[in-house]
Amino acid sequence: MGLAAGLAGCGTSGGNLFGGGQSQSPEAAAQPAPGVGSPVHNALFGQPVQAGPQALQENLCPRIEVRDGSNVWRQGGDGPTELRYQATITDLARECRIDGQTMIVKVGVEGRVLSGPKAEGSARLSLPIRIAVTRGLSQPIWSRLYTVPIDVPAGSPNVSFTQIEDQVAFALPPPEELQNYIIFVGFDTMAQPQQRQRGRQARRGH
Template sequence: MQKASKNHSPLYSVFAAALLVALAGCNTAGTGRPTVASNGEARIKESELRAYCPQATLREGTAFFNTYEKGGEQDPNRVVYQAAITDITRACKYGDGMMNIEVAVAGKVVPGPKYRNGTITMPIRVAVLDGDRVVYSQLHKQMVNISNGDVATQFVMNDKGISIPIPEKQTIQIFVGFDEGPVKAQK
């Protein structure tokens, strides 16, 4: 068994120096602007990671959406497809007095007994409320091409167009869900 030596090799000294230089490059304090990493990407500041970003919630009763063949509404034997929202998330950025929010929605479409190939259109609404007041509402027409009746088809939808004044209080709510309402936008 070899005894550990307190004298370190020159390779260890080079490694230690390189580590100190690398750690020094991680400092983002100072200008208040994001620094740029050596690969050209902007670094995220700690203040941005800790900033308020309202939760996105799937509104009750809006996680599933069925399409029936004509005349077969509510008959489970006449379902063309059933879509489900399986996950939602959001990201927030601040700038010029505005909170810019991106909402992402993931889901899947499962063929039903009356399945047929083609493109389907699903109505997905993203709504932002400040208390009881609607500050943003957009109904998206999410199109998904279904070409295999034996497997579920996944989809992802992004709404990058949400920009609201920075709220004075943390009362913002984001709701997502299928919505068969009229296709109109409120901003």
């Protein structure tokens, strides 16, 4: 089920970009990223792009990974019997091109929402998904938070979702530095209290 995403906010900050996340493990860094032409890429974006003057070699496109500790979002109390809904990121893809001195990356995120024992009827969920580009593991280059709306029908055990962003853009670094860039994706759990607070302030203003 294709779902549009509303922009919740944007900006960069130091430190941990994802609430509840941890530093990337060496094992995760060694895993190859899904590239143009892979099954994941084709599922999210369609067929591979044709080679052209702006097309990049696979090794020049920053790798894409789920930030450690940010691949799961849940709603409900503690413990499996209190779970209402749980969302998980299942697949990622990215596609890079160069426009002058700017690198533009198209990022695709695919996931699934599971209904837990405490799910009640139909529900509209808002998943806080952050896409961020860093130099190394922690130096922020670009970051944006999205609120992805998900409708879960009554009695549905699971629902899939897709988020695609085609304007991840940053200044093109020298090739020797580009290999240190990483595109991180994950649920930003720390953003939710801020969103609720903004909502309460808006209601008080009316």
